[in-house]
Amino acid sequence: MAVATWSIPAIPRVGPPARGVLLGGAFVPAARPLAWRCRATPRRLRIGGGIVGRAGAAEMPVAGSGEVGVVFSEKFPLRRCHTVEGKAWVRVDAEPDGDGKCKVLIGCDVEGKWVLHWGVSRDGEHGREWDQPPSEMRPPGSVQIKDYAIETPLDISHNSEGRMIHEVKIKIDKGTPFAAINFVLKEEETGAWFQHKGHDFIIPLCVSFGGDLLGRKQDIDVRPGALGHLSNVLQRSEGPNAEPQKIVPDDKGSRDKGISGFYEEYPILKSVYAQNFVTATVREINGTNKHNVEFDTDIPGEVIIHWGVCKDNTMTWEIPPEPHPPTTKIFRQKALQTLLQRKADGTGNSISFLLDAEYSGLIFVLKLDEYTWLRNMENGFDFYVPLTRADTHVAHNSEKQKTDDKPSQTDGLISDIRNLVVGLSSRRGQRAKNKVLQEDILQEIERLAAEAYSIFRSPTIDTVEESVYIDDDSLIVKPACSGTGSGFEIVCQGFNWESHKSGKWYVELGTKAKELSSLGFTIVWAPPPTDSVSPEGYMPTDLYNLNSRYGTIEELKEVVKKFHGAGMKVLGDAVLNHRCAQFQNQNGVWNIFGGRLNWDDRAVVADDPHFHGRGSKSSGDNFHAAPNIDHSQEFVRSDLKEWLCWMRKEVGYDGWRLDFVRGFWGGYVKDYLEASEPYFAVGEYWDSLSYTYGEMDYNQDAHRQRIVDWINATNGTAGAFDVTTKGILHAVLERSEYWRLSDEKGRPPGVLGWWPSRAVTFIENHDTGSTQGHWRFPFGMEVQGYAYILTHPGTPAVFYDHIFSHLHPEIAKLISIRRRQKIHCRSKIKILKAEGNVYSAEIDERVTMKIGSGHFEPSGPINWVVAAEGQGYKVWEVPL
């Protein structure tokens, strides 16, 4: 609210530029209306206080000028943690009330949204087994948690002293069959759990349960279910009260198996975060060489600023000469500690003092007590307040640059380390006597580390920056294993839809190994190896049975060995989305698996009506012909990881082609790939492009975004087939619309235009072509397609049927150009022409290509030589 009311007067007064400021977040220094805003800020925002102040602070850093001489004013948000102490208690009323019920009261007096997470246990066994209590025991408002617990909110009431307390009452029969009530307390707002010494609380309901009440044996395990997400905001203090008391059996409790009354308290500590702010304002004082510095914060209690000044942007702490502000102490010759003065209205603390103008900046942190220091939440460093006006601008700019401008990898690498190291040294060792010497050493260390890094990094050609893919670029973390091979890979799909028919495919494929290798292929994609309901292998049953219609496991190992001998890597076709069951459950539904991974219906997703799965809902789209595997199950994932690792080792596969990855979340794929560490991995994420009235849209960003999203979810550990490019090539070639091959930003329109190192380009595979022909590439145009993908960045994949056909010589020629000119998955591409009947592009300034019937000839100072030419395409290269 406060933000809104505060910004309304600003907009009409400032006009369009200010709107730019507000929306764009750019800083426009020295604009007079802004100075007004800035002055107004502390006053207005103080009304809002706390959280609102924080929200408003985002646009605050503003440099001003004018009458009052405000040099700088900024409101920094603060997050402060303070603890609230209180107690929780358990009371058992053994005396039955009118209905013959006993009462158990569980309460606590710390503010919060408390929930009792509880269950009962039937026998004297400790710890592990919880049961849900019968419904008559459940207080109103209870909800079931899975099949073992109940959550009941604590009601707010007031105790005899009028303080607010939270309490819940559970009624139980005098002769209850249960041995104990187990519980933990949960605070919903912070998500914190409160336990007793790391274990569940236990309220014994019968004497025979034993005298050890809450102090159970220490080595009892904690409940994995409830404690898996044990959060940590709550702390337990081990005061003397926490010691369990022995129950005094209540004599009135007639039978020896009965409820006895008792009362117990436990101290609890809850940590609460509070939003606060501190405002620093610097004003020039006309006619003097001094600045007035003012600090203002809404934090109550004692607040100290721990501060120093610096010259020339060095960020080196210095102490200004005396006089210091009142209530200032010098801290170890390094900094000043000034106690802020309580404001008259009691809303916080503030101080203002004069400072010589010779300093360029003031650095500070806030100290609340010995253990609590508050720093700049944005960057985790000290707060910095520029004291000169020009400086304001520069400081912000340079800071912005530092964060925005992620340097490109080669230079960036060294400068990254240098920045960090120098930062380290300038923050720390400034005062050392041998400063210069140490700088030398640090520089040497940093140079050596960068050198070592560049050598130890995999021999992949990683120097070309990845920034072609612009969306969320900053979020891409370089994965531990990026299944992208060397970057110079060329994939051969080593089978078609009919390959299973001979029953000896592995043997046949093996005879081609030498030939494929000499053509220039580096990777072969082998058919799905597992035992399968369908002969083609995509309906797997027993994952560990690798005897399939393509051959036996021995033949598979043999063919892998052959390809390895020929210097090629082999991809296994892994079907992880679904798996066919071998057995029916008691209701006749096929959802019980056999073989080494003898899963049951817990491994099947719950939202496919055909297979009655007991797992979670699917994390992706369902494939309806077979039970979809629930990858959210830990045991499923660990089994699959083990299987992949086994295949790596047993068969010798170097990587994976992952079938139907639309069916489950890419994050699981990341898990699998990190476990199996493939050399190369590619996923099949195939969905429809966008069409309007039957005509393909020019802009296919949404389509490629879905594929890129999936790659992102895998954290870049896998590439994906560039279905977008294939689809666009269809439209381009069928209708001679070559303009489609340049997107709105002049880049290739498929995944390869955004994230080339993860795009595996192809024009046909066993599904789209072969004897299935679901989405066949325009007939007679295949060479143009290959002229495109084999000269472009991305990793091209060539279909088996095309290699061993009349296209063989032309494909061979294109591959040899790619190899000769060292085009790789991150090669730079410049589109020269994208018109109705011709498309041309220059790659890495070494190769120029064109497809289409239109005229194109490369020009420029380079002496281009024709390298390949055929129906509708032409490729030129720079002679080596």
Place this chain on the structure above:
Amino acid sequence: MESVLTTQHAARCPRGLRREAGNAPARVGFARTELRRGGRRDLSAAGLGRFLGYATGDHKNNNLEVDDVGPVRLFVGLPSDTVTDGPTVNSAKGVAAGLRAVKLLGADGVELPVFWSVAQPESTDRFCWDGYRAVADMARAEGLSLRVTLHFHGSPSGNVPLLPVWVTTAAADDPDILFTDRSGGRHEDCLSFAVDELPVLHGKSPLQCYEAFFRSFADAFQDFFDSTITDVTVGLGPNGELRYPSYPPGSDARGFTGVGEFQCYDKYMLAQLRQHAEESGHALWGLSGPHDAPRYHESPDSGNFFKDNGGSWQSPYGDFFLSWYAGQLVGHGDRVLGVANGVLGDKPAELSAKVPFMHWWHGARSRPAEAAAGFYKSSQKNGYSPVAKMFARHGCTVIVPGMDVCMNKQHRITGSSPDQLLVQIKNACRRHGARIAGENASLVLTHTSSFSRIRSNLLTAERTRPSHFTYQRMGADFFSPEHWPLFMEFVRSVVCGEWDEDELADEERDMASTSANANAREAQAV
């Protein structure tokens, strides 16, 4: 003064070294004598490369037991594939740069993993030490000390062959010399402990082969013992740790955090089990391993064996089996260390060996993961006790590879308890008087609290303070911009020298504000 001069020397020589590598040894020879004369006085960016702990050693301390506690020496592990075949050093330039970088940073030395399969690849009598010697030369040239780890087993995920070819062929003839699990899965990286003294390797017993290997190593590195090699670590099992390979065959010991399975199903282990059962009058107990133990990835509850309450592990049979199983492990360690001591005992180097740090399921009463790996003592006593006793008898330092492991959510699910485990290991070592040394379980990348944990483990005032700590290990990730600056900061916070005096205030403030940091607080609370 001396220190300043040497620092200049250190800072300047790399350029020269790069240009003319051939000349380096001569210059370094000089540096080396300096090093020997001045004790551990080598120079680094952090000033005098000393750990805080050294100061406590210098003070006259009345407690005799603490008196001999020297400074904690800091090592950095070299890549495990530094040498993979014969004479070549892989990424030699990277290794050279790395050595110099850690030297300047203030590390005392590096750890060089040596593999049986690399040093003795082809036959029982041919050794090839050239590659490793070249690395040792490089370390000596930098004035770094060297801890050599002698691994008898390659790691399935590494780039090193698992076993020498001639051992693999023997195993192909008689697969039962390999560890075998209940379903018949063989561990192709690990010879069964039961064949230690049987002539299964082309007429020799593994123990004889180990001895020959030690002897050849000692001969090949004779000239390094006085100057460079300060520590020799003997690999006693998979991943260099004294343990059974209780993880699934073909996987990596380091990645596995399940309960695991017993590995006693090769015919030699079974024969020994049968004999032991007959001797103890329960012949029927010796027919096989426990039938009700969980499978590799199952929870301890899923069979009857490891159930917290009333599981068979508590029965007389369970105790019989586990005691025998653990005894075999200790026996193996005892035999190999005995041989190692016989060969290397007179060398001026500290002998050490590694135990596993299996913190997962440590919270379960039966400690199933540890039991499956061979750590057990009757009536719920400290399973590390017999092992520590055996180590102490051989004067062998216990390397604990989990100085960085913090409690976190993931671990919590598996009932992990790294704190308790560390205390337990320390107790065992203290009771029997075995020295402790440390390693980290993994590169510290995401959990930055791991560095502070290592720090507190190293700078403890306890008597069980580690005698050295090895940070594992160099490689691309280690030098990456995400990791290297953190590591630098860590080293400089542990190694302190004169120029740090001015920083104490800063340091204190840093630490204080870290504790104000929400993460740190939360981490403590759990």
